[in-house]
Amino acid sequence: MARVNFRLPDIGEGIAEAEIVGWHIKVGDMVEEDQPVADMMTDKATVEMAAPVTGRVIEIAGAVGDQIPIGSTLVVFETEAELGGETASALGDGPEAADATPPADMAVTPAPSIPVRPEPAEGRAASASPEPRASTALGTNGSEAAASHGAPARKPLASPAVRQRAKDLGVDLADIKPAVGDRIRHADLDAFLRYQGGTQTASAPARAPITSTDDTIEEIKVTGLRRRIAENMAEAKRRIPHFAYVEECDVTAVEALRQAMNAARGERPKLTMLPFLIRAMIKAAADFPMVNARYDDEANIVSRYGAVHLGMATQTDAGLSVPVIRDAQRFDVWGLAAEIVRLADATRRGKAKREELSGSTITLTSLGALGGIVSTPVINRPEVAIVGVNRIVERPVVVEGRIEVRKCMNLSSSFDHRVVDGMDAAKFIQAVRRLIEVPALLFAD
Numbered sequence: 001m002a003r004v005n006f007r008l009p010d011i012g013e014g015i016a017e018a019e020i021v022g023w024h025i026k027v028g029d030m031v032e033e034d035q036p037v038a039d040m041m042t043d044k045a046t047v048e049m050a051a052p053v054t055g056r057v058i059e060i061a062g063a064v065g066d067q068i069p070i071g072s073t074l075v076v077f078e079t080e081a082e083l084g085g086e087t088a089s090a091l092g093d094g095p096e097a098a099d100a101t102p103p104a105d106m107a108v109t110p111a112p113s114i115p116v117r118p119e120p121a122e123g124r125a126a127s128a129s130p131e132p133r134a135s136t137a138l139g140t141n142g143s144e145a146a147a148s149h150g151a152p153a154r155k156p157l158a159s160p161a162v163r164q165r166a167k168d169l170g171v172d173l174a175d176i177k178p179a180v181g182d183r184i185r186h187a188d189l190d191a192f193l194r195y196q197g198g199t200q201t202a203s204a205p206a207r208a209p210i211t212s213t214d215d216t217i218e219e220i221k222v223t224g225l226r227r228r229i230a231e232n233m234a235e236a237k238r239r240i241p242h243f244a245y246v247e248e249c250d251v252t253a254v255e256a257l258r259q260a261m262n263a264a265r266g267e268r269p270k271l272t273m274l275p276f277l278i279r280a281m282i283k284a285a286a287d288f289p290m291v292n293a294r295y296d297d298e299a300n301i302v303s304r305y306g307a308v309h310l311g312m313a314t315q316t317d318a319g320l321s322v323p324v325i326r327d328a329q330r331f332d333v334w335g336l337a338a339e340i341v342r343l344a345d346a347t348r349r350g351k352a353k354r355e356e357l358s359g360s361t362i363t364l365t366s367l368g369a370l371g372g373i374v375s376t377p378v379i380n381r382p383e384v385a386i387v388g389v390n391r392i393v394e395r396p397v398v399v400e401g402r403i404e405v406r407k408c409m410n411l412s413s414s415f416d417h418r419v420v421d422g423m424d425a426a427k428f429i430q431a432v433r434r435l436i437e438v439p440a441l442l443f444a445d
Contacts, residue, residue: 001079003078005073006037006051006074006076007074008068010071016069016070017067017070019066020039023037023038027057027060028058031051031055032051033051035050036050037057037075051075055079056078057077059076156173157182158183158184162186165186165189169193225321229319236381240418241417242416243414243417243425245414245426247413247426247429248408249408249433251273252406258271265334271333272340273409274337274340274364275333277436278310279435280431280432280442283435285428289306290304290420291420292305293383294383294384297418302384307327308329309325309326309328310324310328310360312344312363321347321352322360323344323347323357324343324357324358325339325343361383363385365386367389370391371389383416385413389412390412391409392408393409395408411433
């Protein structure tokens with residue numbers, strides 16, 4: 001009989017701690033070597049931790065949302081000769097626990113890949129995350145240990161909204177087979193309910209009766225990517241004096257060009273407005289290098305970049321991420337369109353590489369058709385500028401003394417006023433506007 005301490009390894013340079021964003025095991029479970037046990041999130045990535053041995057889980061470090069210091073015990077396993085065919089002497093005999101760390105080539109996936117929605121303790125199903133306690137010794141609850149023999153199935157993939165809806169309906173997501181891929185969506189849940197006649201399953205958790213006034217309160221613990229977003233946004237607003245500037249653009253000409261290019265695109269990706277805007281930002285930044293920069297306010301150093309590493313705000317099921325188009329100036333509009341599709345898809349599927357999620361020098365954000373009239377985007381610290389795209393609308397415009405119906409769009413931008421003066425910010429956005437309004441300039445050397 002041996003106890004093995006699985007300690008949280010150093011999973012990134014300068015990382016002091018990591019957050020538990022998901023458990024694949026609970027106390028009493030039997031696990032196999034290399035079986036996933038936990039998902040740990042750092043600032044830039046979610047790392048899947050695998051069991052270093054075959055054995056039984058007798059202690060865990062904490063609940064979802066807890067921060068675990070590097071080097072501290074994450075899981076304690078109990079091993080013996082009969083379990084998994086391992087010999088106890090291989091890991092250390094006696095009551096003292098041997099230390100185990102994972103191999104250096106552990107799997108790493110970008111942060112958006114693990115949408116986690118913690119559940120309240122009451123009514124939690126047997127497959128849910130472990131109880132929120134620092135550790136539980138094996139044998140304190142005989143029925144709990146007896147019910148957990150065998151390796152648990154992996155938690156079905158679904159967005160927090162789908163998980164909550166399934167929970168409200170008393171539906172076990174493990175009973176649903178996705179129609180496309182391995183992620184369960186609302187349509188899959190609807191199909192399951194139609195097949196079941198819309199009835200709740202017998203395992204539906206007990207809930208307070210719903211009254212006509214509906215005074216129920218749902219408490220949701222902020223964890224994982226949502227927690228990182230909250231911290232980053234609060235830090236950006238606390239430390240950066242934002243200066244907002246909004247400019248209207250006439251996009252009639254560039255929209256006509258875009259439609260003409262799409263009509264002859266062949267096998268190339270469909271062009272949206274974004275590649276043209278990125279191209280305009282790149283050309284304008286050459287004359288206004290102070291906006292294509294990062295500010296280390298602790299060292300009091302502004303780094304201006306010759307290359308444009310453009311951050312592209314992307315919404316995922318887990319929250320907002322900013323993948324980066326590296327050296328965006330080397331792409332034409334077709335190349336930018338392809339790179340936008342590739343990065344957005346990789347980020348939403350959790351397949352983006354770590355280096356593709358950091359190092360941007362200026363960010364473009366767009367709400368698409370929901371873009372509204374004006375927005376005040378928050379700067380992606382330590383950058384000093386962000387440009388937001390609002391929706392395109394048709395409105396009457398006076399052109400050379402006559403009224404015409406034109407397609408117009410606002411650019412809503414924010415700048416770090418410590419680094420970028422108001423005049424420079426306005427001139428930069430006006431330069432972007434001119435390039436958009438006269439799109440031939442986008443292709444001129």
